[in-house]
Amino acid sequence: MAEPDAALGGPRPPSNTESMSPRGWRLAIVLVLGLVFSAGPLLFSSYWVGLLTQMVILAILAMSLDILLGYTGLPSLGHAAFFGVAAYAVGVLATVHGAGFWTCVAGGLLVGTLLSAVLGLIVSHVRDVYFLMITLALGMVLWGLSFRWIPVTGGDNGISDIPTLAAHSGLPFAGPLALYYVTLLVFIACAGVMALIVKSPFGLTLRGIRENEGRMKSLGFNTWLHCYLSYVIAGAFASVAGVAWAYYNGFVSPTYLDLTASSELFLMVTLGGPATLVGPVLGATAIVLLKNVMSAYTARWLLVLGIVYIVTILVAPKGVWNLGPSGRSR
């Protein structure tokens, strides 16, 4: 991830070695994704609309991790915690306290963001593998809490019977299609804000820290504060995804924030292409698709998935989004 970002104005070597330029490849990805996400639900059955909803929510989550992992260079292995905690907040508020829709949404976002603001104070001091380990540990602590704080979280059983989005928000349209398009709007809003953030001077500073923190420090930047804010922003967007996920599934369980969830998220970003924002969307889409399509055909789907991961890392070490002559020659 230590290369200038070509999509955002970095130097791009001329590409004349192969028939399809990286620009063409990327255009194709964006077109296909755009087409599937906008018109797909109208053609597919409700099951596929459900999968698309999953993809869109996980795409928000993967993009939020990308701010941290791709742009700031802070590898977090506990990012699913904010997602899960926000979902738990919605679950507890909606079922135990019978709160209204906006209270649940605000509560979920607030709890997730506040948590990242508190944990950020601890983790922003460390870098690289230490960051990885401390986020892993904090993620496990929160998972343990969700599992053992039984009066609040219901333990292993989790919290079910969260009302549907339509029933809870008073939305005039019910059903999976309405849920999908609402989620898509949230996704577009989040993606827009995140794109603005990474293109802003603040975002450029984050990339500077990723490239060479010592130099940024000597230029007078408060790198600790930048890393801290990056962590909180990532936590806030993860909370958005968590709230959406709670309404999509209608229940919350400790598996939302376990290590498997965090590492799958990590894979989505790495496979798609870190520091690109579109890459994580692609990664989330591909992994949801692969998991659900593969497992329908073979009991050995985990094996297939593993092979796909390895091949992708070998063929496209900088992610599928960066696949192409420039992506590989750099």
Add this chain to the structure above:
Amino acid sequence: MKKLQCVVVAALLVAGVLLQGQTVEGPIRIGFLVPLSGPYAQNGRDILNGFLLLLDEIGYRAGGREIQLLAEDTEGIPAVALTKARKLVESDGVHLMAGGLLSSTGYALAPYIDSMQIPMVYPVVSADDLTQRRGSKWIVRTGYTGSQPNHPFGDYAYHTLGYRTIATIALDYSFGWESVGGFQRTFEEAGGRVTQQMWTPVSVHDFAPYLAQISRNVDAVYALFLGRATLQFMRQYEEYGLKDRIPLIGAGTTTDEHALPFMGDEALGVITALHYSAALDSPANRAFVSAYRARYNKLASYYAESMYSGGKWVIAAIEALDGQVDDREVLLNALRAARLTDLPRGSVELDAYGNPIENVYVRRVDRVNGELQNTVIDTFPRVSQFWNYNPAEYLAQPLYAR
């Protein structure tokens, strides 16, 4: 390379379009959900094996129609189970579903099952409230509730085994709480006392800290474990010299046949209660156990029996309707009305809440012909999930918890 990528993308899109165009007519489709990967894969595999054995026996036909089984892997993760349920119902158009292993999955699926109005058979999920305080019209449980075999067993421990004080150690989740809760209730109502309770995480790796704490003054220790944990617990219980000093009793899974063949002498003499034992001496069970062994080369666990019997339940309902299962309400009523007398575990019928009334067997681990088995030493006939209590009064009390 680029062309290949385009082809892959195109193929995935085409597959997506093709997959959703399947029709609902033709064979009877049964959707099946169990963990086939992850830590509960072995138990899930047993459940599936039981069903496959039954389907083979009837040649995948019932009520004059072909039976098609669509098995999906839940990974033991509730969210994945829900996604797979959505696929089975909304994409594959199944007539009914069966399966589930963990309580968490059971609770996560229940609202969806209700909203889609699809008949669902739970052969193993034992969370009490699924057929009690949070019962669902569309869920038919053919297994048991966690507390069901433990109500009579608490009574048995006091009156027949003669214990007065007991320490419990169990996995810290709803299956553990409900089993221990049921045991404690009847044991203490009889006059005994549970003097010590310990809960271990589901991911427990070492029992040393717990075994060191166990009071040496109790008459017996009640343990609830399964899978790898139960193997480890049994071995360490002996290593700590407790086996010779304090008798061990427990829930059925602690000595269930999914783990029993991997145990040694440390398991001998342990007394547990469950609605099934592979050593049950009835013609139906002998036939099932030997057919299962012939096909899979292993001892039938209660998980295997659960879906062999759950499958018989489904087939009985289909036969009763002559294969006309397209009306879900009618199919549900047929499932609820089914009454099976020749299951390996014995005769079973459903109560008004959708939970079986069935025998509970008290079993002792013995070595017979070199193999460990759960010898049935006593039988409580026709035990309901409410034991001898009045259902209304029972339901007015809170669910068993820590």
